[in-house]
Amino acid sequence: MTSSIQDVARLAGVSSRTLRHYDQIGLLPPSGTGHGGLRYYDDVAIRRLQRILLLRELGLPLDEIAGVLDEQTDEVDALRRHLDVLRRERGRLERQTASVERTLTALEKGTELMAEDMLDGFDHTQHKDEVTERWGADAYARSDAWWRGLGAQGQAEWKTRTEELNAAWTAAVGRGVDPTSDEAQALAARHAEWLGAVPGTPGADAGRPSKEYVIGLAEMYVADARFAKNYGGNEGVTFVRDALVAYAEREL
Amino acid sequence: MTSSIQDVARLAGVSSRTLRHYDQIGLLPPSGTGHGGLRYYDDVAIRRLQRILLLRELGLPLDEIAGVLDEQTDEVDALRRHLDVLRRERGRLERQTASVERTLTALEKGTELMAEDMLDGFDHTQHKDEVTERWGADAYARSDAWWRGLGAQGQAEWKTRTEELNAAWTAAVGRGVDPTSDEAQALAARHAEWLGAVPGTPGADAGRPSKEYVIGLAEMYVADARFAKNYGGNEGVTFVRDALVAYAEREL
DNA sequence: CCTTGCGCTTGACGCGACGTCAACCTCTAC
DNA sequence: GTAGAGGTTGACGTCGCGTCAAGCGCAAGG
CATH class of the missing domain: 1.10.1660.10 (Multidrug-efflux Transporter Regulator; Chain: A; Domain 2)
Structure with missing residues (x-):
């Protein structure tokens, strides 16, 4: 047949x-x-x-x-190996799903904020006290002028980038990578470059923030509870600090 | 720069x-x-x-x-669409993982059974009563002779295929497909062909089991609690019956 | 001056499991 | 004779790069 x-x-x-x-x-x-x-x-x-x-x-x-x-x-062997692959893949997807969800809520929160008072945005004036206290009123004034100069569109874009950076950090934390890994160091580089883009930060004129400023800021992150929730709790914020300090020591 | x-x-x-x-x-x-x-x-x-x-x-x-x-x-739109994709993919992986796990335990259970009395295997003599009662002692005798003739290796292989078929059914049930879908019908075809391979079953000489036998067996599946646990509970066994009946009406 | 080596270039194949033409063949029915 | 059904082989496209292969421009060392 x-x-x-x-x-x-x-x-x-x-x-x-x-x-x-x-x-x-x-x-x-x-x-x-x-x-x-x-x-x-x-x-x-x-x-x-x-x-x-x-x-x-x-x-x-x-x-x-x-x-x-x-x-x-052996069939059983093959299936067991395959099961490992499946489980890893599933874990990856779970983390990725969570990341996308966080990013979405961050973006939506960002657009909400945008509709409210711009000056209450995340990293800028929230840190006014620290900035003036540690780096002088002059630095804050320059930073503030730059922020106002961005205009509504520029401020919105800046906020988006800020939320993205946060989401990337929390995603890295969730994946449990090492603070000195290439991935975390790449994030630290992005973070430093992001800091350096604000004219008020020390060293920004040279294109990159000063080593001391980055390390000081990193330590401030763990000391101040407000940052913990931005970077995924205590675990997250110490991770961010470790990565930033390692990066600053090496590259700045 | x-x-x-x-x-x-x-x-x-x-x-x-x-x-x-x-x-x-x-x-x-x-x-x-x-x-x-x-x-x-x-x-x-x-x-x-x-x-x-x-x-x-x-x-x-x-x-x-x-x-x-x-x-x-729009970024938010794109992310939301992507989130759908991710969730579907993750669901697929979850079902697949569960399927592989079930198959593995089935295979391991199968090898355990193999070490015990062969004649207690799944579909063969477990149904001795039904077979003799409905289709005559002659059919059972031929089926039994065939089974013994398979030898240890052949019996083991047969058991493996049996477990695989079960796993495929429960997987299909888990995915929630329609009993008349191509997928379920393909499974029904495999099931029928599997039945037809046993010389004792009516119509097996013609290469495919008789329509009445398949339908009768399918109804027996839902009537007998022992089958429910082989095919994933009550929901599973009615699904199997529906698929088998539809197939038998169309193709046999 | 020549060689070596680094860093860069373009170009191309490979992966995994097929989907999707394209062009052609063979048999049957009208 | 011709259309149609059902088959064949061959080849490209998918997605995000990794990985050669072959070659160019420039600097240091012989």
Whole structure:
């Protein structure tokens, strides 16, 4: 009892292209070929196809399936390895979903804030006291003038970037990476560059903030509870500090 | 202040190949090129890169990122759409993980059973009563002889296929597909073919089980509590019955 | 002056599992 | 004779780059 490729395809719920693909890669050669190269499948081939489809349904890559079916690999082993892959992937997606959700709420909060008083924005005047106290009223005045000069559009854009940076930090914290890892250091670089873009910050004229300023700010982050909620709790804010300090020591 | 491609790559924690790719697809053209086509990036380009990387980190495809950055798409909209994609993908992975876990335990249970009395295997003699009662002692005898003739290896393989079929059914139930969908019907086809492979079943000589046998068996599945746990509870077993009946009416 | 080596360039293939034409063949029915 | 159904092989596209391969410009060392 042999069947044509379309019959098999309909029976198994796959496309004929898939069957020809499986033939091409040697996973499921037809049991025979007729006039003009037509492929014919007997019930042995169909049973092999059904095992292939089950394993494919479980997400195994085709070459793994080939290994399992040709007895070169233990099925239970292959499935266990695959389960690891699935779990990691799922974890990645969970973290990514959470990141996107945080970013969305941040953006929405940002647009709310935008409708209110601009000067209550995140990093700018919220830190007025610290800025004037540590770096002088002059620095604050320059920073404030720059902020006003941005205009509504520029301020909104700046806020967006600020929220993005926060979201990136909390995402990195959530992934549990090391503060000295390339990833965290890249974030620290972005953070420093972001700081350096504000004319009031010491060293901004040279294009990058001064080492002392960055380290001082980083320490202030852990000392001030208001920052903890911006960077994902105590764990998050110490992570940010460690990354920033490491970066400042190395690059500034 | 312009930087070379390597400087930017290190700063941002990506490869230079990535930057050239972004240039190629028009996502991030360098701010200028020098002698021999060398790419130079100013701080505007670097900030654009940083926004790109943040959005990429959130899992957005590059063309979506381009749309967002070039203001052709609303950022919040894009993220919300993306969040849908992420959630669906995560759900798929969760179901897949669960399927693999069920299959693994089924396989392990199968190997345990194999070590015990073979004749206590799932579908064979467990149904002895029903088989003899409905289809006669003759059918049972032929089925039994076939089973013994399989030998230890063949019996083990048969059990594996049986467990796989069960796992596929419960997976389909978990995904909530329709009993008349192509997917469920393909499973029903596999189920019928599996039944037809046992010489004792009516119609097996013709290569496929008889319509009445399949429907009768399907109804028996919902009537007998022992089947419910094999196919994922009451919901599962009625699903299996519906799919099998629909298939038998159409194809047998 | 020549070589070595670094950093950069463009160009191209590879991955995974097929979808989707395109161009052609074979058989049947009208 | 011709249209149509169902098959064939061949090749490109997907997505985000990694990874050669071959070559160019420039600086240091022989």
